[in-house]
Amino acid sequence: MKTIFSILLLLFCGLSYSQTTFSGSVVDDNNQPIPGANIIIVGTSTGVVTDFDGNFSLTTSQSPPFNVQASIVGFETATMEVTSNNQTLNFVLAEGTSLDEVVISASRTPERIFESPVTVERFGLKEIKNTASSDFYDGLENLKGVDINTNSLTFKSINTRGFATFANTRFMQLVDGMDNAAPALNFPLGNLLGMIETDVQSIELLPGAASALYGANAFNGILFMRSKSPFEHSGISAYYKQGITSQEAAGDNDYKDYGIRVAHKFSEKFATKVNFSYLQGTDWVANDTRGKDRTTTFVENNSTRENDIDYDGVNVYGDIATINIKTVADRLASLGRLPNPALANLVPSVNVSRTGYDEADLTDYDAKSIKADWGFYYRPWENDFEIQYVGKIGSGSTVYQGSNRYSIKNFFLQQHKVEIKNDNFFLRGYVTADNAGDSYDMVFTGVNINRQWKSDEVWFGEYTAAFIGGTLAGLDANQAHASARQAADTGRFEPGTPEFQSAFNTVINDPDVLTGSKFRDESKIYHSDANYNFSHLTDFADIQVGGSYRKYVLNSFGSIYTDKLGEIPYSEVGLYTQIQKKFLEDERLKLTASIRYDKSELFDAFFSPRISLGYNLGEDNNHNLRASFQTGFRNPDTQALYIGFNVGSIILLGSAPDNPQRDLRTVSGDDISTTGQGIIGTSFDYDGTGAYNNSFTRTSVAAFAASQNPADLKIANPGIVKPEQVSSYEVGYRGKLDKVIIDFSAYLNQYQDFITTVDVVNPYYGDVQLSQTVPVNGTSTPLAIIAIANSDFQAYRAYTNTTADVNSYGAALGVTTKIFGDYDLGMNYTYAKLDFDRDANPDFQTNFNTPEHKFKASFGNTNLFENFGFNVAWRWSDNYIWEASFATGEVPAYHVLDAQINLRVPSLKSSFKAGASNLLGDEYFTAVGTGFIGSQYYISWTINNL
Known part of the structure; x- marks a missing residue:
C-alpha cells in the first residue's frame, strides 16, 4: 500500500507540474483596458479573450517556455514569453491603422488590407461599438462606395457600384459562409436572417465583380459577416435599445430592440452558443399620392x-x-x-x-424582426480542426417593394449548416428554406x-x-x-x-390574383461548397482549389412562378483555383491569379478569370499600388427564369427555355372587343410564347395609339435570356502619409448581354409582321392592327438581354487621420456613372439607381475622457433617377446626420449609448414608392460585449 501511495503521489505531482497557469491584462498606450482581445498560445488554438476590464487568465497543459500573443483588430499584435507557472503578462498594444487589419474575403485567405489585391472594406468590433447609426447593419452605409436603399424600417438593401434595386440579385451576402438570400426571391433580405449585434466578429465588403472565387451571384459585390466563436468568446452578453421613430406621416412611435448571446466552452473540444433578438417598431408610412x-x-x-x-x-x-x-x-x-x-x-x-x-x-405598418441561431462546435483533437452544426431562423413583418408593394407578415426563413474545417480547408453544406406566412400584395x-x-x-x-x-x-x-x-x-x-x-x-387569404392577394411560397436552396489551401504544403506559392454546387427548388404554388403544376428544380455547379506568389528579393510584388468554371443546367458553361498585381513602395513599404482585371458572370436569377406574375397592367414573364409555354392563362371571349374573328363569346387559352415571338414594343404601341399610324409599330420579339458578363478593370492605391491613411480606387465595368427587361405587347390574334389580314370597309387590314386598336392584347415585361452597350465607371477615395491629438476623422467620396444611351433604347431598364456623387464624413473620440466617447457621422447623396417596375422618378439630393455618445461602466461590465439617426429630422427617401425616412432616437445598454 505504501508503494502504491508513493506512485499515486508521484503521478499527482506530475499532473500538477504539467498544468501551467498564467494571467495578466491588455491595455492600450493610454493605459485603457482593451476588452475582447485574443490571447493565444502561439502555434496552438488554445486561447482566451480578455474580460470587460482587459484581464485574462489561462491554464494549459503545455510546459514553459512558450510564447503568448495578444491581438485585436485596430491594434498592433504583441508577443510575450511564458517562462514559469503563475506568471503575469501585461500587454500594452499600440494602436494600429486600418491598413493593418486582416481580411479574408479578397483572396479566401488571411491577408492585410494593405496588400489585398482588390478593393475591400472592413467593419470590425471597434466600428460596430462606435457606430452612430441605430443598428450596426445601418452603420455600413458610412463605408465608402456603399449605398443602402431603405425598403422599410427592418429591410434594407446594400449595393455597391450601381445597378441597385431592392431585388438586388447582383449582390451576395454571406453569413458564416451561408448565402442568406431568400430562395424564392434570390436576393439578400438585409439583416432579417443575419446576426445579432453582440455576436458579430467582423464584416467585410468586397465591391465589384467577385465571380472568380464566389460564383454567379457575386457579380456586383459581396458582403461577409463573421460571427464570434464560442471557443474564443464564451460567456453571456446582451443588449437592450429603447427609443422612438419619428415621421411626419406616422408621428412618434415606440421602438425597441433587444438581444442576448449565450456561449459556453465546455472544454478545448466542445463549445456551443445560442443567440436571440427581437425588434419591434412602426414602419415608415408610404403616402405618395402622385x-x-x-x-x-x-x-x-x-x-x-x-x-x-x-x-x-x-x-x-x-x-x-x-x-x-x-x-x-x-x-x-x-x-x-x-x-x-x-x-x-x-x-x-x-x-x-x-x-x-x-x-x-x-397595412398596419407593424415592423417586427425575430432572429435566433444556435450552434454546436466540436474540436476532436483540440486544435484547429472543427466540426460544427449551425441553425438559424428569422421571422417577423416588414414591407417589401418589388413590382408591387407587399405587406410581408409572419414570414419564416430558416437555414441549417454542417461544416468541417481547419485553417487550410473547409467543407460545408446548408439548406435555406422560406415560407411567406401571411404575406400579401397590397x-x-x-x-x-x-x-x-x-x-x-x-x-x-x-x-x-x-x-x-x-x-x-x-x-x-x-x-x-x-x-x-x-x-x-x-x-x-x-x-x-x-x-x-x-x-x-x-x-x-386568397392566393388567386384575379380574386385575392395572398403571397404563397415554400421554396428552398440546397448548397454545398469546399475549399483547400495548399500553402502549408508548398513553398512555391499559395495555391487554392474549390468548388460549389447549388440546387434551387421553386415552389410558389403558381402565385409568383409558373409552378402551378408542381415544383421547379434546377441546379448550378462551379469549380475554381487561385495562385498567389510574391516576387523580388523583398517580396514587394504580389501576383494573384484565379479562374472559375461555372455551369448551370440551363445554359452553357462560363470561365471567369481574375488577375491582379500589387506593389509596395517606400522604405517602410507604406505605399501599395494595385491593378486588376477580372471577369464576372451572372446567371439569370429565379425571377428572370421562371416568374409568371400578373401585376395587373402587365405580366412579368421569365424566359428560361421552357418557361413561356408554362405561363398558361385563359381569356374570356367577352374581353375581346373585335368582331368577325371567330372567338367572340368563347374563352380561349394562351401562353407566354407570344411575348417572345409575336410582340410589339410597348412604346411603339403607345405611339400608335396617339397617331393611329401603323408605321409607328415596332416589332419586339426579344431573345430568350442568357447569362450576363462583365469585364472589370480596377486600379488603386493604399498608403500612409505620416498620420494620414489614404485608400483610392477607380474602375471601369463593361457589360455584355446585360440582363434587363423589355415591355412588349402581344396581340391576341394576327402576326406582328402584319401578313395576316382581313377586309375592313373594303380595305385589307392586318389582324394585329385590329387587335392593337381594340386593346385585344396582353402586355408583358419580358426578361431578356440587351445588345446595347452598357458600361459604368467610378472612383472612391477614403481619407482617415487623427486630429487634435486623439480625435478620429474620416472622410470619403464616391463617384459612379452609367454609360448607356437611354434615348436609343427606350424599352430597356438598366436600374442603375445610383447617385453620381456621394460624400461621407465621421468625427469622434473613443476616449474623450475616461470611459466616455462620442461619434458623429454625416453623409450626403446627390439626386438621381430611381428606375423600377413599380415606380420611376427622381430621388432628390439629401443629407443625413447621425450622432451618439457612449459611456463605459467597468464595474457593471456595461456600455451605455444615446444616439439618433437623422438627427436633424430632414426626411428623405432612397427609392420612389417607399415611405419617407424619418428620425430614430434611442438609448441602449450593452452588457459584457467582448
Missing part, C-alpha cells in the same frame, strides 16, 4: 385623382383597373343596354380607372376589395351610363366624369367599416 404614367411607371408630379380620370397613384392601390369607356359604351349599345345605340357616340375614347385605396388602409388587395364590392364590368358600366346621363343633362366633360365616378362609387366599402374588413380578410 400619379404614374401607365406606360413608363414614371411619376407625374401634377397627376392627382381630381385632375386625372385615369389616375394611378404611387401609394394608392385598386386604381390599376382601367378601361377605355368608349369600348364599354359600344358594348352596352351592342347588348341593347342603352335607350338609343347612338348615345354611345357621346362617350369619348378615353381611359378611366377605378377609385383606389391608400396604402395606409391596407396592390391586388386594393384591386380585389373593389371587386368584392362590385365587379369591374358593373362598375365601368355604371360609370359609362352615368357619364352619358350627365352629358345629356348639360354637364361638361370634367363635370360628367366627376358625376359618373360619384355614381359608380356609391356604396363603396369604406376603410374601418365591417364590410371593408370582411372583404379585406377574404382577399388577403
Whole structure:
C-alpha cells in the first residue's frame, strides 16, 4: 500500500507540474483596458479573450517556455514569453491603422488590407461599438462606395457600384459562409436572417465583380459577416435599445430592440452558443399620392385623382383597373343596354380607372424582426480542426417593394449548416428554406376589395351610363366624369367599416390574383461548397482549389412562378483555383491569379478569370499600388427564369427555355372587343410564347395609339435570356502619409448581354409582321392592327438581354487621420456613372439607381475622457433617377446626420449609448414608392460585449 501511495503521489505531482497557469491584462498606450482581445498560445488554438476590464487568465497543459500573443483588430499584435507557472503578462498594444487589419474575403485567405489585391472594406468590433447609426447593419452605409436603399424600417438593401434595386440579385451576402438570400426571391433580405449585434466578429465588403472565387451571384459585390466563436468568446452578453421613430406621416412611435448571446466552452473540444433578438417598431408610412404614367411607371408630379380620370397613384392601390369607356359604351349599345345605340357616340375614347385605396388602409405598418441561431462546435483533437452544426431562423413583418408593394407578415426563413474545417480547408453544406406566412400584395388587395364590392364590368358600366346621363343633362366633360365616378362609387366599402374588413380578410387569404392577394411560397436552396489551401504544403506559392454546387427548388404554388403544376428544380455547379506568389528579393510584388468554371443546367458553361498585381513602395513599404482585371458572370436569377406574375397592367414573364409555354392563362371571349374573328363569346387559352415571338414594343404601341399610324409599330420579339458578363478593370492605391491613411480606387465595368427587361405587347390574334389580314370597309387590314386598336392584347415585361452597350465607371477615395491629438476623422467620396444611351433604347431598364456623387464624413473620440466617447457621422447623396417596375422618378439630393455618445461602466461590465439617426429630422427617401425616412432616437445598454 505504501508503494502504491508513493506512485499515486508521484503521478499527482506530475499532473500538477504539467498544468501551467498564467494571467495578466491588455491595455492600450493610454493605459485603457482593451476588452475582447485574443490571447493565444502561439502555434496552438488554445486561447482566451480578455474580460470587460482587459484581464485574462489561462491554464494549459503545455510546459514553459512558450510564447503568448495578444491581438485585436485596430491594434498592433504583441508577443510575450511564458517562462514559469503563475506568471503575469501585461500587454500594452499600440494602436494600429486600418491598413493593418486582416481580411479574408479578397483572396479566401488571411491577408492585410494593405496588400489585398482588390478593393475591400472592413467593419470590425471597434466600428460596430462606435457606430452612430441605430443598428450596426445601418452603420455600413458610412463605408465608402456603399449605398443602402431603405425598403422599410427592418429591410434594407446594400449595393455597391450601381445597378441597385431592392431585388438586388447582383449582390451576395454571406453569413458564416451561408448565402442568406431568400430562395424564392434570390436576393439578400438585409439583416432579417443575419446576426445579432453582440455576436458579430467582423464584416467585410468586397465591391465589384467577385465571380472568380464566389460564383454567379457575386457579380456586383459581396458582403461577409463573421460571427464570434464560442471557443474564443464564451460567456453571456446582451443588449437592450429603447427609443422612438419619428415621421411626419406616422408621428412618434415606440421602438425597441433587444438581444442576448449565450456561449459556453465546455472544454478545448466542445463549445456551443445560442443567440436571440427581437425588434419591434412602426414602419415608415408610404403616402405618395402622385400619379404614374401607365406606360413608363414614371411619376407625374401634377397627376392627382381630381385632375386625372385615369389616375394611378404611387401609394394608392385598386386604381390599376382601367378601361377605355368608349369600348364599354359600344358594348352596352351592342347588348341593347342603352335607350338609343347612338348615345354611345357621346362617350369619348378615353381611359378611366377605378377609385383606389391608400396604402395606409391596407397595412398596419407593424415592423417586427425575430432572429435566433444556435450552434454546436466540436474540436476532436483540440486544435484547429472543427466540426460544427449551425441553425438559424428569422421571422417577423416588414414591407417589401418589388413590382408591387407587399405587406410581408409572419414570414419564416430558416437555414441549417454542417461544416468541417481547419485553417487550410473547409467543407460545408446548408439548406435555406422560406415560407411567406401571411404575406400579401397590397396592390391586388386594393384591386380585389373593389371587386368584392362590385365587379369591374358593373362598375365601368355604371360609370359609362352615368357619364352619358350627365352629358345629356348639360354637364361638361370634367363635370360628367366627376358625376359618373360619384355614381359608380356609391356604396363603396369604406376603410374601418365591417364590410371593408370582411372583404379585406377574404382577399388577403386568397392566393388567386384575379380574386385575392395572398403571397404563397415554400421554396428552398440546397448548397454545398469546399475549399483547400495548399500553402502549408508548398513553398512555391499559395495555391487554392474549390468548388460549389447549388440546387434551387421553386415552389410558389403558381402565385409568383409558373409552378402551378408542381415544383421547379434546377441546379448550378462551379469549380475554381487561385495562385498567389510574391516576387523580388523583398517580396514587394504580389501576383494573384484565379479562374472559375461555372455551369448551370440551363445554359452553357462560363470561365471567369481574375488577375491582379500589387506593389509596395517606400522604405517602410507604406505605399501599395494595385491593378486588376477580372471577369464576372451572372446567371439569370429565379425571377428572370421562371416568374409568371400578373401585376395587373402587365405580366412579368421569365424566359428560361421552357418557361413561356408554362405561363398558361385563359381569356374570356367577352374581353375581346373585335368582331368577325371567330372567338367572340368563347374563352380561349394562351401562353407566354407570344411575348417572345409575336410582340410589339410597348412604346411603339403607345405611339400608335396617339397617331393611329401603323408605321409607328415596332416589332419586339426579344431573345430568350442568357447569362450576363462583365469585364472589370480596377486600379488603386493604399498608403500612409505620416498620420494620414489614404485608400483610392477607380474602375471601369463593361457589360455584355446585360440582363434587363423589355415591355412588349402581344396581340391576341394576327402576326406582328402584319401578313395576316382581313377586309375592313373594303380595305385589307392586318389582324394585329385590329387587335392593337381594340386593346385585344396582353402586355408583358419580358426578361431578356440587351445588345446595347452598357458600361459604368467610378472612383472612391477614403481619407482617415487623427486630429487634435486623439480625435478620429474620416472622410470619403464616391463617384459612379452609367454609360448607356437611354434615348436609343427606350424599352430597356438598366436600374442603375445610383447617385453620381456621394460624400461621407465621421468625427469622434473613443476616449474623450475616461470611459466616455462620442461619434458623429454625416453623409450626403446627390439626386438621381430611381428606375423600377413599380415606380420611376427622381430621388432628390439629401443629407443625413447621425450622432451618439457612449459611456463605459467597468464595474457593471456595461456600455451605455444615446444616439439618433437623422438627427436633424430632414426626411428623405432612397427609392420612389417607399415611405419617407424619418428620425430614430434611442438609448441602449450593452452588457459584457467582448
